[in-house]
Amino acid sequence: MLAVIRPDDWNFPLLLHVLGASILLGALVTALTAQLLAWKRRDPADVIPFARLSYRTLLIGAIPAWFLMRIAGEWVASKGWNDVDPAPGWLGIGYITAEAGGLLILISTILAGIGARRLGRSNGEQGATLVRVATVLVVITTLAYVVATWAMSAKPD
Amino acid sequence: MSLYDWLLALHVLSAFAWVSALVLYSVILASAWGKSIPSDVARMFRVTKVGDALIGIGMIGTIVFGVWLALDEYEIWDGWIIAALVLWLAAAATGSRGGKHYNGVRDRANALVAEGRNEPSPELDAGLRSRRGLVLHSATVTLTVILLVIMIYKPGA
Numbered sequence: 126m127l128a129v130i131r132p133d134d135w136n137f138p139l140l141l142h143v144l145g146a147s148i149l150l151g152a153l154v155t156a157l158t159a160q161l162l163a164w165k166r167r168d169p170a171d172v173i174p175f176a177r178l179s180y181r182t183l184l185i186g187a188i189p190a191w192f193l194m195r196i197a198g199e200w201v202a203s204k205g206w207n208d209v210d211p212a213p214g215w216l217g218i219g220y221i222t223a224e225a226g227g228l229l230i231l232i233s234t235i236l237a238g239i240g241a242r243r244l245g246r247s248n249g250e251q252g253a254t255l256v257r258v259a260t261v262l263v264v265i266t267t268l269a270y271v272v273a274t275w276a277m278s279a280k281p282d
Numbered sequence: 283m284s285l286y287d288w289l290l291a292l293h294v295l296s297a298f299a300w301v302s303a304l305v306l307y308s309v310i311l312a313s314a315w316g317k318s319i320p321s322d323v324a325r326m327f328r329v330t331k332v333g334d335a336l337i338g339i340g341m342i343g344t345i346v347f348g349v350w351l352a353l354d355e356y357e358i359w360d361g362w363i364i365a366a367l368v369l370w371l372a373a374a375a376t377g378s379r380g381g382k383h384y385n386g387v388r389d390r391a392n393a394l395v396a397e398g399r400n401e402p403s404p405e406l407d408a409g410l411r412s413r414r415g416l417v418l419h420s421a422t423v424t425l426t427v428i429l430l431v432i433m434i435y436k437p438g439a
Binding site for chain 2: 136139140143144146147148150151152154155158159162170171174175178181182186271274275278279280281
C-alpha cells in the first residue's frame with residue numbers, strides 16, 4: 126500500500142535514488158562495453174584505450190552514482206519502509222544487490238585501474254588478465270542491477 | 283504479479299535503458315573531446331553501437347509501455363501524461379538530430395581510416411567540439427531529466 130499511495134515528501138529522495146541507479150547502470154554498461162572490446166582485441170593500440178576508458182568510467186561514473194543511489198535509497202527507506210515488518214522481498218533484493226554490487230564495483234575498479242596501468246607500461250604485454258577479471262565482475266554486477274531494477278519497480282510479493 | 287506490475291517494470295527498465303544510452307554517449311563524447319586522429323575517434327565510436335541499441339529499446343519501450351499504463355491506470359489526457367508525451371517527442375527530435383551529427387563525425391573518421399589517412403584531422407576535431415552537437419546532446423539529456431522528474435512527481439495526478 127505504501128508503494129501505491131506515496132506521500133509527496135518521498136518524491137525528491139526517490140528521484141535522486143532513481144537518477145543515481147540509472148546513471149550507475151549506464152556507467153556499468155559503458156565500462157562493460159569498453160572492457161569487452163578490449164577483451165576481443167589483440168592490438169595494444171586498441172586494448173589500452175579501451176581498458177583506460179573502462180577504468181575511468183567505473184571510477185568517475187559508477188562509484189559516485191552508486192553513492193547517490195545508495196544514500197537516496199536509504200533516505201526513502203527511512204520514510205517508512207524500514208518500519209514495515211516483515212520487510213518485503215523486493216526491498217531485501219534491493220539491499221543485497223546494492224551492498225554486494227558496491228563491493229564488486231570497488232574491486233573491479235581497482236583491478237581495472239591496475240590492469241590498465243600495467244597494460245600501458247608494458248605496451249599491452251601485462252595486465253590483460255586483471256582487466257578480464259574486472260570484466261567478469263562488471264557483468265555479474267550489471268545483471269544483478271537489472272534484476273534489482275525489475276524487483277524494485279514491479280515489487281513482487 | 284498483476285499486468286500493471288509487469289507494465290510498470292518494463293516501462294522502468296526501458297527508461298533505464300534510455301538513460302544508460304545517454305550516459306554512454308556522454309562518456310564517449312567526453313572521451314573523444316580533443317581527439318583529432320581518425321583511428322582514435324573511430325575507436326571511441328565503436329562503443330556507441332551498444333548505446334544505439336539501448337536508445338532504441340528505451341525510447342520504444344517507454345512510449346509503448348507508458349501509453350499502455352496510462353490507458354490501464356490513468357487518463358491519457360491527464361496533464362502530466364500529455365507533458366510527458368510532449369517531452370518524449372522533443373527528446374526524440376533533439377536526440378535524432380544530435381545522433382545524425384555525431385554519426386557523421388564517426389563515418390568521416392572511419393572513411394579517413396579506410397583511406398589510410400591517420401594524420402590529425404581539424405575536421406574531426408571541429409565536429410566533436412561543435413556547439414550544435416553539444417547543444418543537441420545537452421538538450422536531450424535535460425529533456426530526459428525533466429521527463430524523469432514528471433514521472434516521479436506526477437503533478438496533478
